[in-house]
Amino acid sequence: MSVATSMPYHRAVRRVSLWCAWYTRGVDADAAANRRDELASDLHEQATWADAAGQSPQAVARSILGRAGRGALADLSWSHAQRRRVALADPIALRVRRVEGLAASLVLLAAIAVLGVGLYVLVRVAAGVATGLIRPGSGTSIAVLVFTALAACGVLLLARRKTRFIGALWMIAPSVGVIHYGLFQLYSLSATVGALMFSMPGWSLASDALIVGLVVYFAAAAIWWWPARAARAERVGARSGAKV
Amino acid sequence: MARRRPGTLFPLELSILDSGLSLQSAQGSFYGFALAKHLAGASDSSLTAHGTLYKSLARLVELGILDAAWEDAAIAEADGRPRRRLYTVTGEGERAHARAQAAVAAEPTTVPRPQIAPGGVSLA
Numbered sequence: 001m002s003v004a005t006s007m008p009y010h011r012a013v014r015r016v017s018l019w020c021a022w023y024t025r026g027v028d029a030d031a032a033a034n035r036r037d038e039l040a041s042d043l044h045e046q047a048t049w050a051d052a053a054g055q056s057p058q059a060v061a062r063s064i065l066g067r068a069g070r071g072a073l074a075d076l077s078w079s080h081a082q083r084r085r086v087a088l089a090d091p092i093a094l095r096v097r098r099v100e101g102l103a104a105s106l107v108l109l110a111a112i113a114v115l116g117v118g119l120y121v122l123v124r125v126a127a128g129v130a131t132g133l134i135r136p137g138s139g140t141s142i143a144v145l146v147f148t149a150l151a152a153c154g155v156l157l158l159a160r161r162k163t164r165f166i167g168a169l170w171m172i173a174p175s176v177g178v179i180h181y182g183l184f185q186l187y188s189l190s191a192t193v194g195a196l197m198f199s200m201p202g203w204s205l206a207s208d209a210l211i212v213g214l215v216v217y218f219a220a221a222a223i224w225w226w227p228a229r230a231a232r233a234e235r236v237g238a239r240s241g242a243k244v
Numbered sequence: 245m246a247r248r249r250p251g252t253l254f255p256l257e258l259s260i261l262d263s264g265l266s267l268q269s270a271q272g273s274f275y276g277f278a279l280a281k282h283l284a285g286a287s288d289s290s291l292t293a294h295g296t297l298y299k300s301l302a303r304l305v306e307l308g309i310l311d312a313a314w315e316d317a318a319i320a321e322a323d324g325r326p327r328r329r330l331y332t333v334t335g336e337g338e339r340a341h342a343r344a345q346a347a348v349a350a351e352p353t354t355v356p357r358p359q360i361a362p363g364g365v366s367l368a
Contacts, residue, residue, distance in 0.1 A: 016294070034329070037314075038276055038298055041326040045277035046291070048325070063291060071295025078299040 004047040006057030012064040013043050019068055023079040028086050035078075104164060107221040111155045111171050114178050114214065118148030121182040124189045133189065140185045147177030168221035175214035183207050253340070256292070257300050259283055261309065261341045264333050275315075275328035276301065301331065309337035 003009050020039050024032035043064060050060040087094040125141045128134040134141070151174035157167030186193040197203050263282040267274035274282075279301075280292045304310040311332045320327035333341070 035298060037326065038329045039294060041275065041328050042277045042280070042294060044326050045275070045328075049277070049281065067291055067293045068295075069293075071293030071297070071299075074293065074295030074299045076295075078295065078302065 001057070002047075003050045003055065003057045003060045004044070006061075008057040008061035009047055009064070012061035016043065016064060016068045019072070019075070023075045027079055027082040031082050103221070103224060104158070104161075107164075107168060107171075107218070108155065108158045110214065110217060111151065111158050111167070114171065114175050115148065115151040115155050117182055118144060118151050118174070118178040121178075121185050121189075122148055125185060128189045140181050143177060143181040144185055147174045147181060150174040151178055165222055165225040165227060168218050168225060171218045172215050172222075175218060176211050179207065179211050179214065254300070256296065257304060257309075258341075258344055260297075260300055260304065261333060261337055261344070264310065264331060265338070265341060268333055273330040273332045275330055279331075304337070305331075307336075308334060309340060310334065 016039065017036075020036055024035055027035075046064060047060060050063075087097065121144050122141075125134065125144065129136045151171065154167050154171040154174055157163040157170055160167075183193065187197055188194075200206070260279060260283070263279055264274050267278055267282055271278075276297060280297055284291045301310065301312070305312045311334050313330055315327040315330050317327050
């Protein structure tokens with residue numbers, strides 16, 4: 001069996017091709033195509049040469065993967081330089097990318113904060129149940145658990161560019177649930193929250209304002225990433241060869 | 245990763261020039277894998293990594309030291325293989341190589357890096 005028709009060689013080629021497809025994403029289309037075609041030629045030439053030299057398919061596959069691994073940093077550096085060049089050639093697209101990145105980070109941060117509050121309350125609930133302070137399986141604690149789980153899903157959706165819009169919409173419900181039921185649950189678990197509820201006349205207003213603020217924040221993010229607008233931003237990004 | 249001083253060539257890029265000129269004198273031009281094989285043969289080591297090799301080649305093309313052109317698709321198809329990207333060392337590349345060799349001959353223990361002038365390649 002020749003190297004070119006062997007499974008180890010094909011597996012190695014597939015891995016190198018996947019790696020190449022990954023680091024050439026967002027790079028100028030011509031530069032990316034040149035790199036892919038040049039690599040395809042190199043892999044074919046190596047198989048032909050290895051056949052003539054009587055090398056085993058396993059040795060060729062190891063050599064190919066070794067070459068890809070040793071050159072990975074250079075690949076990433078090349079890819080970064082290519083993207084930067086494209087971005088600098090189109091300042092509008094660069095600005096769009098930066099604003100998109102900032103918006104995505106801020107919304108993700110807010111979602112993580114909501115998730116953090118939910119997890120904190122759940123830890124306090126678990127500690128309260130363990131010490132006999134509250135009974136297990138109360139309606140409020142189950143509500144906190146459910147909304148925290150929803151917040152975790154929202155964070156995952158927001159973390160991916162393609163699902164940011166759904167993630168922002170999704171986070172509206174857990175924001176309301178985690179803050180509302182979480183604070184209610186903390187009232188019976190935390191001396192500080194209990195004291196604040198009694199001593200602060202505006203406590204209820206403040207917690208409601210926080211909930212409304214989060215709802216408006218995530219709704220605004222959903223509008224920002226509304227599919228029609230996102231498609232327009234995508235076109236700007238495509239024009240620059242960079243994904244937003 | 246080593247930082248490059250502006251206007252300098254890395255040792256690998258000098259080796260590419262050296263091997264490229266050898267291959268070019270025999271075959272008229274050279275391509276990526278032939279170069280990797282020649283470099284490995286010259287230093288008796290493993291084949292140059294894909295990323296390292298093609299990044300260096302791209303840089304040399306940008307500097308005007310190499311010219312690159314895709315092989316005629318019909319030739320590649322007739323041979324039943326993907327088309328090659330064929331490189332040739334330009335006049336500037338040949339001058340840079342000659343100057344590097346002269347510098348090596350003048351000072352055999354240390355190899356100075358050639359300086360690239362704004363309008364071409366020269367050795368400091």
